[in-house]
Amino acid sequence: MSRTRGGGRHLDEDDIRVRARGGSRPRTRKRPKHEDAREGLVTAVDRGRYRCLVDGVPVVAMKARELGRGSIVVGDRVDVVGDLSGRPDTLARVVRVRERASVLRRTADDTDPVERVIVANADQLAIVCALADPAPQPRFVDRCLVAAYAAGLEPLLCLTKADLASPDEMLAIYRPLGLPYEVLEPDEGLEELRSRLAGRTTVFVGSSGVGKSTLVNRLVPGTDRAVGHVNAVTGRGRHTSTSALALEFEGGWLIDTPGVRSFGLAHIGPEEIVRGFHDLDEFAADCPPDCTHQADAPACAIGAALDRGEADPDRVASLRRLLSSREGEDDSEPAPQSPTP
Numbered sequence: 001m002s003r004t005r006g007g008g009r010h011l012d013e014d015d016i017r018v019r020a021r022g023g024s025r026p027r028t029r030k031r032p033k034h035e036d037a038r039e040g041l042v043t044a045v046d047r048g049r050y051r052c053l054v055d056g057v058p059v060v061a062m063k064a065r066e067l068g069r070g071s072i073v074v075g076d077r078v079d080v081v082g083d084l085s086g087r088p089d090t091l092a093r094v095v096r097v098r099e100r101a102s103v104l105r106r107t108a109d110d111t112d113p114v115e116r117v118i119v120a121n122a123d124q125l126a127i128v129c130a131l132a133d134p135a136p137q138p139r140f141v142d143r144c145l146v147a148a149y150a151a152g153l154e155p156l157l158c159l160t161k162a163d164l165a166s167p168d169e170m171l172a173i174y175r176p177l178g179l180p181y182e183v184l185e186p187d188e189g190l191e192e193l194r195s196r197l198a199g200r201t202t203v204f205v206g207s208s209g210v211g212k213s214t215l216v217n218r219l220v221p222g223t224d225r226a227v228g229h230v231n232a233v234t235g236r237g238r239h240t241s242t243s244a245l246a247l248e249f250e251g252g253w254l255i256d257t258p259g260v261r262s263f264g265l266a267h268i269g270p271e272e273i274v275r276g277f278h279d280l281d282e283f284a285a286d287c288p289p290d291c292t293h294q295a296d297a298p299a300c301a302i303g304a305a306l307d308r309g310e311a312d313p314d315r316v317a318s319l320r321r322l323l324s325s326r327e328g329e330d331d332s333e334p335a336p337q338s339p340t341p
């Protein structure tokens with residue numbers, strides 16, 4: 001039972017708005033609890049339409065009015081009612097968003113007070129960074145790490161284009177963080193990476209040209225078409241404007257984020273970053289309120305632990321670098337190799 005008034009004609013955004021505002025809605029027989037709702041997973045969002053996988057069938061849905069302004073994002077587990085056939089020109093309704101196990105957020109830049117949830121329920125953040133062409137951007141990686149720690153996602157560093165340059169320098173920077181990482185070449189197998197992705201929900205982020213699409217395509221062949229030419233929500237032939245797209249992968253999900261080039265970190269406090277450093281977090285409990293934990297912070301307990309030889313200097317340097325990554329705005333330029341004390 002499609003909600004179209006005029007039969008199975010093409011629905012567009014205006015149709016929906018008109019109908020949602022319209023006063024006479026003979027179709028709504030009240031089903032307050034939506035007992036017939038089925039659970040779905042949101043795999044793409046495009047201008048008020050949600051593509052949901054419901055019992056293995058991709059269904060396009062709109063948001064039920066009763067949900068108000070709350071956001072629905074890729075990765076959300078939702079309850080869906082209405083036409084769940086998945087046939088063209090049918091439109092179901094999302095009536096509930098289930099509690100999220102995690103939310104990955106961003107702001108447009110570090111001063112933007114409006115934070116936006118990009119993806120829900122992910123558990124891993126694959127940070128794609130090229131070793132050359134474009135030059136590695138540790139600053140971008142740092143900001144992604146901060147976003148991952150704040151969201152409670154496990155970071156996974158994917159260093160691409162290893163055929164062009166050595167990973168040694170980048171690995172030296174990130175080794176103290178104990179990150180899982182993958183060094184990737186175009187002609188080498190992806191077995192280890194695959195095993196790290198299987199059964200999990202992984203968000204891929206990367207700045208332009210680092211080879212993220214190439215990598216996602218190698219993992220899930222055929223996504224090029226889905227992303228580039230066919231609208232991921234409606235399946236129709238026009239370019240998509242989705243900001244994220246979930247692809248099934250070996251018992252889990254890969255979530256590509258074509259529109260996400262950087263993370264504004266305005267919404268993330270220093271505590272959330274320190275929380276990602278389990279070995280330093282306990283020292284921080286003794287810091288004065290609003291401690292910056294930087295080298296010049298008075299009475300910083302992390303600094304004191306460093307002086308006593310109880311904190312790992314490389315870890316402290318990494319923490320300080322991540323803390324200061326909140327202060328800049330521009331992700332796009334390669335980071336100056338700042339020698340952190």
Ligand SMILES: Nc1nc2c(ncn2[C@@H]2O[C@H](COP(=O)(O)OP(=O)(O)OP(=O)(O)O)[C@@H](O)[C@H]2O)c(=O)[nH]1
Nearest residue numbers: 160161162185186206207208209210211212213214
């Ligand atoms: N040498 C080399 N080139 C690669 C590798 N991976 C991707 N490339 C090339 O790098 C360029 C950018 O790759 P994309 O996969 O489009 O990069 P992207 O990160 O998706 O960037 P956008 O398309 O801007 O989102 C393309 O010309 C690829 O062929 C690699 O491992 N080695």
Ligand SMILES: [Zn+2]
Nearest residue numbers: 287291293300
């Ligand atoms: Zn401190």
